[in-house]
Amino acid sequence: MYVSSIHLNNFRNYKSFDLELSDGVTVFYGKNGLGKTNILEAVFLSVIGKSFRNCKDVDLIKYGENDYFTEIKVSDDITENISIKYEKNKEKYVKVNGFYLRKLGHLMGNLLSVIFSPEDLQLITEGPSERRKFMDIAISQLSPSYYFDLLQFNKILAQKNSLLKKIKYQNAKEDKVFLEVLNDQMSDIGSKIICKRNEFINEISVLASKNNEKISGKEILDIQYDSGSFGDEYIYETNLTDIKEVREKLFNVMSSKSEKEIEREISYIGPHRDDIIFKLNQNDIKRFGSQGQKRTAVLALKMAEIEILREKSGRKPIFLLDDVLSELDIQRQRALIESLRDIQTLITCTHIDNTLEKYSGYKAVSLEKLIEKNSLK
Template identity: 40%
Template sequence: MHLERVLCRNFRNFEELMIDLNPNLNIFLGANGQGKTNFLESIYLMATANSHRSSITSEMISWDQEKALVQLLLRRREGKIKLAMRLEKSGRQVEINDNPLDKVKELLGYLNAVLFSPEDLKLIKEGPSHRRDFIDLEISQVSRYYNHLLNKYDHILKQRNNLLKSIRDGKSADREMLSVWDEQIAAVGSKIILKRIEVIDKLKILARLSQRKITEGRENLELEYDISLNNFSKKLGEAELRELFIDSLIAKRDQEISRGYTVIGPHRDDIILKVNEMDLRKYGSQGQQRTAALALKLAELEFMKSETGEYPVLLLDDVFSELDGLRRKALINIIADKIQTIITATDGENLSGLKNNSYNVYQVKNGRIKRG
């Protein structure tokens, strides 16, 4: 798949913008604060139905405007698709080929994209929520059903937590109602856990290969799903996992009531990353952590290709200046002529060796983008 055209109107600092893209390589150059990241954000927003920078719609609308529009022309194997998102301070509306969709999340799956930015070190260095978000977004881009499960789980979790707080605060004595919520959260949560494990098992093979290529065989990267349920085994089927989930909730009953929230479940799980059997988050060097972040992103590309039959669009936000020669070379070799790539940089100094036979260069300044 590749993007043919991007149109932005009153989005961030873009008053009116229409850019035709090269199906291979696109390089956007400009000083910081001119709009390079805004351009990538407009694309990522259409791929994931969320901005990677803000959850507040009004922040994406130009400060003196009431509405904004992002429209993409996408080519997939089955033909051209027009995606549009209309943003207002009261909410967002999405369209596919001029047909409105009921929910913004229905946009998922049309455009697949992988974003790599300096912020991705958080995936390695910071708390479990970053790694849960990583795996959930990865799966949601290729499975709308999984995204439906996440939304359903969040709703059940909120209701269950409200009841736990009410019991703790003496506003409700209906402890029996917890059993009803136990059944529901275990049913949905078990499906989420099993899907995460399935995808992590695929990703860890791809990430291990990428890590070995980047480090010329010196480092082995391992991914392990760290589940919050006691006595878990990967041999468990869905029904057995559901029963284990319920038993674990019952065992934690007093603790949960005391705290007023659900202490186990996929919302508390983590992904452990190890290099040469060493916990990367706790003991890895900055270089090892950067390499692992890059390896995970390269694994994302291959995973999406295996699931959809097409490579996603790759968005690289000022990352070449952050990579040393070895990592830069590994990334260039992956990109070469098979993945539509959109790169931002302050200058072209770190991009030598990247330009192939087919590429476009754009200059970004004060919310305006010109080719050449």
């Protein structure tokens, strides 16, 4: 699988933009502000239907315009092209192989990709929501049903939080009955999410540990799934591979904590409280790791994500590297370059790094010249 062409209209800083690509490594270089990251953003938009920059669709529209359009053509046995059109105050339209998708979730799995940017250090330094997002994007690419489970769970969660506030101030008997119904639904869907996350982290931890040891030479990385789904109870005695056991205990804990949840007006039991723990040589890397060690851990994790997507799907994902080489020392750069041997990789940077110059087979693209070429069409 590789992206063979990119077409953009009114996307970010591009009025009209066309680019032909080949398999292998392509490096987009140029000064900051030219829109290098926007190219990677357009590709990843075709993976999950959303930007990796945590922004809204309206923010992707070129200033002064009313809509944007992206089309990604793919060389693959399953997916040929993905196009996305969004107009202000209207629905977003997504087409795969010429057919409109009724739901955005159906986009999952058509194009597989991993993005690695300097902001990914937040996977370790920031709060649990960043780490849940990482799990959710990776798993959804392999299992679209997981994505729909997430949507349904979050919908029920919002209902429950609203109901908890209502019960606290009105205390209607029928509302408490409905609360049990919502707890049952959340336990049913939540148990699926928990088991999928547990399986994913167990698998990626082994690969990331090997990668980290190879890069650092000796340091042992351990990544653990920390399910906050059960509060402080049951977690260490629950078999997270047994979905029936997880469902039963999740429901029991929710029921036992109902009064506390009503008092707090918020649901604090469930997979929306999950986290990932990163340990280096048995120490919490967030608290005790250096910046270099944290970068190495994230690099090892992203390389492992590539391996898992490839192994599970039988297809080659696209690796998107947004201005990360300058953040890595020579040893880490070499380890990263080695992982690119037979997958399409799109790299952005301000200049061609010495490490890249030693890597044979890459294609260098001056973004300044590319923009000039597109403006002359």
